[in-house]
Amino acid sequence: MKLGIIGVGHLATSILKGLARSGWNPADICLSPRGHGPDLARRDGYALAKDNADLVRRCDLVLLAVRPADAATTVDGLGWREGQVLMNACAGVSRAAIGAAAPAHIVRIMPITASELGASPTLVYPRTEAALPFLDALGSAIELDSEDQFEAATVSAAIYGWAQQLIIAGADWSAAQGLNPQTARELAARTFVAAGRMQAEQDAPMHDILASLCTPGGITAAGLDHLESNTVPEAWRSACDLVLGRLRGK
Numbered sequence: 053m054k055l056g057i058i059g060v061g062h063l064a065t066s067i068l069k070g071l072a073r074s075g076w077n078p079a080d081i082c083l084s085p086r087g088h089g090p091d092l093a094r095r096d097g098y099a100l101a102k103d104n105a106d107l108v109r110r111c112d113l114v115l116l117a118v119r120p121a122d123a124a125t126t127v128d129g130l131g132w133r134e135g136q137v138l139m140n141a142c143a144g145v146s147r148a149a150i151g152a153a154a155p156a157h158i159v160r161i162m163p164i165t166a167s168e169l170g171a172s173p174t175l176v177y178p179r180t181e182a183a184l185p186f187l188d189a190l191g192s193a194i195e196l197d198s199e200d201q202f203e204a205a206t207v208s209a210a211i212y213g214w215a216q217q218l219i220i221a222g223a224d225w226s227a228a229q230g231l232n233p234q235t236a237r238e239l240a241a242r243t244f245v246a247a248g249r250m251q252a253e254q255d256a257p258m259h260d261i262l263a264s265l266c267t268p269g270g271i272t273a274a275g276l277d278h279l280e281s282n283t284v285p286e287a288w289r290s291a292c293d294l295v296l297g298r299l300r301g302k
Contacts, residue, residue, distance in 0.1 A: 054080055055186065056111030058104055058126060059118035060087040062165070063141065067115070067190060068092065069168035074189035082107050105130045113182055114156070117141045128153035137182045143206055144299040146199060159183050160202050163190050164212050177202040203299050210295045214288075219244055 055076075057064050060083050071081065082099040083089035084107055093100035101107035108114060108130040116138060118126050123142040127150050132138070136156040140147070147158045161183070162175040172191035176183065179195045187193040196202040219240045226236035251258055266273040279285065 053113050053182065054082060054099075054111045056082045056084075056101065056107040056114040057089075058084045058107060058114060058116050060084055060089040060092065061117065063163065063167075064088070064115070064117045065092070066165040066168040067117075067163060068096075068098075070170055070172070070190045071186075072096070073168070073170055076189060082110055108132060108136070111136075113137050113139065113186065115139045115141060115161075115186075116150075120145045124150050124153050130154070132156040137180060139183055139186070143209065144203070144301065160199065161187065162202070162206050162209055163187075164209055166212075167191065173208070175202055175205050175208070204296060206299055207292050207295045211292070214291070215244060 055071075057068075060068075065088055068081070072078070078097040079099060082101050083093055084101055084104055089098075089100060092098055099110070101110065104126065112135070114136065116123060116127060120142040123140070123145045127138070132154050133156075138150075138154050138156040138158045139161045140150060140158055141161050141163060143162065147160060151158060157180065159180045160175070160177050163172045164174075166172045167174070167190040170189070170191055173194050174187050174190050174192070175196060176187060176193050177196040177199055184193060194205070196205055219237075222240035222243070223233070223236040226239060227233045231239070250261055254261055256264075266276065
């Protein structure tokens with residue numbers, strides 16, 4: 053099955069690195085002739101479409117990764133045919149919003165740039181067998197039961213960036229205390245990886261895992277109390293609400 057990518061920007065470039073990492077043949081991937089498409093085709097051997105209609109004609113599985121505001125106009129009039137699968141990676145763009153313009157089977161997905169490491173927890177709705185090999189190459193597919201659930205889960209793509217800001221803050225603070233900057237960076241990053249693995253891979257309730265770290269009078273509890281008193285958890289939740297509102301057009 054040939055994969056086509058419409059919208060070869062930052063996210064698509066990360067996805068291509070992940071596909072290459074997992075062994076996908078560049079000759080089986082066709083890129084649109086805008087953005088980074090021509091350069092990547094010339095450098096790495098990807099096929100290059102003459103235009104988006106040519107890409108749709110040549111491919112059975114198509115990834116759409118353009119700006120959300122451009123999604124409907126981009127897919128309109130491209131000659132979609134029965135049996136094609138369109139993977140829509142445009143945040144906040146519902147299946148209905150592009151369904152009339154692209155009468156293919158539309159699957160919403162939300163990968164993140166960790167795709168290039170094979171570490172993206174990629175949201176998908178609805179489950180579609182044809183898309184699974186692609187999603188597995190990027191990391192792990194997280195299947196949602198409804199489009200409303202998908203929209204709420206998409207907030208995690210913003211949280212991914214916020215977590216990086218916290219890693220930077222921790223690394224900068226440690227470096228300011230005299231740690232080698234590279235050591236500080238590695239320590240902060242690996243601490244977040246370790247915390248994520250504990251929550252993802254343990255069976256205990258999430259709050260119990262946290263409570264096991266919070267010895268009364270200890271440093272973890274003291275720091276969490278300080279964050280709570282400065283309304284950090286409340287601000288975090290309200291930021292999630294803000295992003296979800298944007299995704300739902302509010």
